[in-house]
Amino acid sequence: MQKKGSAAIIISIVLVIAAMAVGIFVGFMIGRTYNNSGHSGDGNTVQSAETKPQIDTAADTDTQPESILETEVGTADETEGQSAVVMTVGDHRVSMDEVNVRLYSLRSYYVQSYGEEPWGQVMEDGRTAAETAKDTLEADIIRAEIFMDKAADYGIEVTDTMKSMCKEEAENFMNGLGEDVTSEFGLTMEAVESVYVKYQVITEVTNAVNDQIRAELLANDANKNLDESELDVKISEAFQQQEEAWKAEYDIQYSDIWDNIVVGSVG
Numbered sequence: 001m002q003k004k005g006s007a008a009i010i011i012s013i014v015l016v017i018a019a020m021a022v023g024i025f026v027g028f029m030i031g032r033t034y035n036n037s038g039h040s041g042d043g044n045t046v047q048s049a050e051t052k053p054q055i056d057t058a059a060d061t062d063t064q065p066e067s068i069l070e071t072e073v074g075t076a077d078e079t080e081g082q083s084a085v086v087m088t089v090g091d092h093r094v095s096m097d098e099v100n101v102r103l104y105s106l107r108s109y110y111v112q113s114y115g116e117e118p119w120g121q122v123m124e125d126g127r128t129a130a131e132t133a134k135d136t137l138e139a140d141i142i143r144a145e146i147f148m149d150k151a152a153d154y155g156i157e158v159t160d161t162m163k164s165m166c167k168e169e170a171e172n173f174m175n176g177l178g179e180d181v182t183s184e185f186g187l188t189m190e191a192v193e194s195v196y197v198k199y200q201v202i203t204e205v206t207n208a209v210n211d212q213i214r215a216e217l218l219a220n221d222a223n224k225n226l227d228e229s230e231l232d233v234k235i236s237e238a239f240q241q242q243e244e245a246w247k248a249e250y251d252i253q254y255s256d257i258w259d260n261i262v263v264g265s266v267g
Contacts, residue, residue, distance in 0.1 A: 083095050083096060083097050084096050084255065084257055085255055085257075086099050086141075086254070086255055086257045086258050086261075087141055087142075087252065087253065087254050087255065087258060088251075088252070088253045089141070089142055089145035089146060089250055089252050090145070090146075090149060090249075090250045090251060090252075092145040092148065092149065094141055094145065095191070096186070096257065097186070097188050097190070097191035098141075098191045098194060098195055099137070099141070099261075100185060100186040100187055100188075100191065101187060101191050101192050101195045102137055102140060102141065102195065103137065103185075104185050104187060106133055106136070106137065110129060110133065114129060119133075130262075134261065137261075142247065142250075142252060143202065143243070144195075144198040144199075144202060145198075145250075146243075146246050146247060146250060147198075147201060147202045147205045147206070148198060148201055150205055150246060151201050151204070151205050154204075154205055154208040154209070155208075156201060156204045156205055156208065158197055158201065162197060162200055163193075163197065165200075166193050166196035166197045166200060167193050169196055170189055170192040170193040170196055171189065173192055174187065174189055174192060206239070209239060209242060210235055210239060213234075213235050213238045213239060213242075214231070214235055217231065217234055217235065217238070218231075
């Protein structure tokens, strides 16, 4: 993977993020990828890779100033800095606006799980909470763009109904936070709606892939006597292999902005 310079944009981003909402399916490593697991009504495994941003009702911008995403840019570059390209995944360009949405969705989990300042805490895998959060952010961005690219292979389209639903949810989300919070965190309606659409596509692609894997496994006589938990493990392993194979197909590049995103740094 290459890193692409961005000489026109000089940005120093100090992010004190406080949460993510994630569920990790059997066999998936913390920070590399995470999936919500369950079963559909017909018994098929459902893996939803991400959880939509939720309104943090405990957030109070007057009493939690360090939770604000601070972007130090010149006045002339402020608009450009917020919408600048942070990463490219194949032909997909990821803007800072969408990254801001994902950063906000990380807040609640860390605050609720580890306290107000968890960033230096060492996790079970030896990384700090700050390192884990940034690795998770990276994995989520890459997954979203790849799954959007692969959706057509499984007959999945972004329909008008899906867009309408995601727009309504984005409006509710933004209205629930209020103008002060959305402004301070750099959240825009368009970016929230776009991320919501990607969450939906990820879920549908994941379910389609799991259904295909399940059918292929059960077509093999060696797997017919597996109980549900054993079958889930095999599905998870095959899904992980598929996702990693997809990732290997893509050229992933980073702008200078990515290096300047420091999760958990103060000042």
